[in-house]
Amino acid sequence: MEDKDQFLRLFLNSEGELLAYILSMGIDPHCAEDVLQETALVMFKKFDEFEKGTNFRAWAFTIVRYQILRLRKWQARQPIQLSDEAMNRLEARALNEDNTHIQFEALTHCVDKLSDNSREMVRMRYNKKMDLPDIAQQLSRPVDSIYTTMSRIRKTLQDCVEDFGRHGAKAHD
Incomplete structure (x- = not known):
């Protein structure tokens, strides 16, 4: 339970910066929210791999970067959609x-x-x-x-x- 509370506290402290970073990478605001949610899910699942006492922010930005790359790979495979x-x-x-x-x-x-x-x-x-x-x-x-x-x-x-x-x-x- 303590790990979940610690994760939540650390994530909430970084959430705004992570979203700003995602948006700064040219990601559509609707997709940015999805990327942030996916990032949170991956981080939560991998939180036991995070070394306590190290830089949570750097760890979080590494994960969000990979989530952005994953989104871009998916988008590259999508056909252009016309209105x-x-x-x-x-x-x-x-x-x-x-x-x-x-x-x-x-x-x-x-x-x-x-x-x-x-x-x-x-x-x-x-x-x-x-x-x-x-x-x-x-x-x-x-x-x-x-x-x-x-x-x-x-x-x-x-x-x-x-x-x-x-x-x-x-x-x-």
């Missing part, structure tokens, strides 16, 4: 045009709008089929920064494709 409105517009246009052509046009247009560095990362990831740690190594950047950058690129592409679906190519020229 219902964008889907409806793309569906309506597909009645008049080849749907594959529209999607390709939207994605090509949006990729062309990316910075040179972002386009190169997309090319490495999807054309060359490189995994993110290999991209990090080739670009001499930390793996975490590659995960963050790719997440932002995917979000940018998602927003652009949705906007393309709402307004078409003419609004983007």
Whole structure:
């Protein structure tokens, strides 16, 4: 019982910092709460492995870092989700045009709008089929920064494709 009380006290003292760190890593606020809950669960299960008298905060940040990496790996495997409105517009246009052509046009247009560095990362990831740690190594950047950058690129592409679906190519020229 004493261990549970000690864990709770230590965790509650670090909870705000952990959440701030998660959010500072570019994690969506809803996902950040989930990451914090998963972190608390892992920490509670592994609390008997924590060496009393050592730095609880450092231990907690190590665990939350791994939970963020786990989330990013999961997100990297998820397809881009379009809003219902964008889907409806793309569906309506597909009645008049080849749907594959529209999607390709939207994605090509949006990729062309990316910075040179972002386009190169997309090319490495999807054309060359490189995994993110290999991209990090080739670009001499930390793996975490590659995960963050790719997440932002995917979000940018998602927003652009949705906007393309709402307004078409003419609004983007």
